[in-house]
Amino acid sequence: MVRIFLPLIMAVVAFLGPWLPSGDGAFMGSDSANATIDCFLDLELSVTGACAPAGSNLGQQLVGYTVLGGAAAAVLSIVGLLPFIGRLTSIGVIGAGAVGVVASVMALLALTGPNALGFTDIGWGAYATLAVGLITMWSGLDGMRHGNE
Numbered sequence: 001m002v003r004i005f006l007p008l009i010m011a012v013v014a015f016l017g018p019w020l021p022s023g024d025g026a027f028m029g030s031d032s033a034n035a036t037i038d039c040f041l042d043l044e045l046s047v048t049g050a051c052a053p054a055g056s057n058l059g060q061q062l063v064g065y066t067v068l069g070g071a072a073a074a075v076l077s078i079v080g081l082l083p084f085i086g087r088l089t090s091i092g093v094i095g096a097g098a099v100g101v102v103a104s105v106m107a108l109l110a111l112t113g114p115n116a117l118g119f120t121d122i123g124w125g126a127y128a129t130l131a132v133g134l135i136t137m138w139s140g141l142d143g144m145r146h147g148n149e
Contacts, residue, residue, distance in 0.1 A: 003089070004077040006139050007096045010132040011070025014063055014100060017125020019107050021117065029125050031055070032064035040068075059106030066103045066129060069096035070136075080143075093140035100133030 013029075020027040032053045039051035047053070053064020073089075073096035080089030107126040110117045 002139050003093050003143050004074050006136040007070040007073035007093055010100050010136050011067045013128045013132055014066040017128055018123030019125045020123060021121040027060060029063045032060050033067040036064050036068060062103035066100040069099045087144055090140045090143035094137050097133045097136030097140060100129050104130035
């Protein structure tokens with residue numbers, strides 16, 4: 001059950017959380033994922049063209065992929081409640097957690113360099129997605145080791 005809820009929580013946190021400071025350069029997770037979610041709700045299963053996650057750089061686009069990956073891993077984990085398939089779906093959970101971690105790390109790279117932001121200037125969405133992404137990866141690894149126990 002944990003492998004169902006953790007990717008879903010990661011997707012919700014990434015979607016609802018602010019990633020960059022408020023003001024002109026503000027970026028919310030929903031800014032990246034709205035178009036892709038609308039396409040999926042219209043049963044257009046594509047992540048290219050108009051359905052691609054929005055963003056001015058790869059880090060912002062990865063936020064949209066984090067939302068999609070978390071939702072997909074949660075759905076896949078429901079199928080993973082079957083005994084043999086459970087270990088296979090753990091790979092999807094690990095992948096979704098890894099995308100969330102990479103998106104968070106790319107957002108946190110704004111803390112370095114000549115135009116560095118302060119810790120408080122990065123939104124809580126990046127920090128929370130990093131934490132939940134790491135826990136999600138750990139849950140997937142645990143599922144690979146123990147199965148459905």
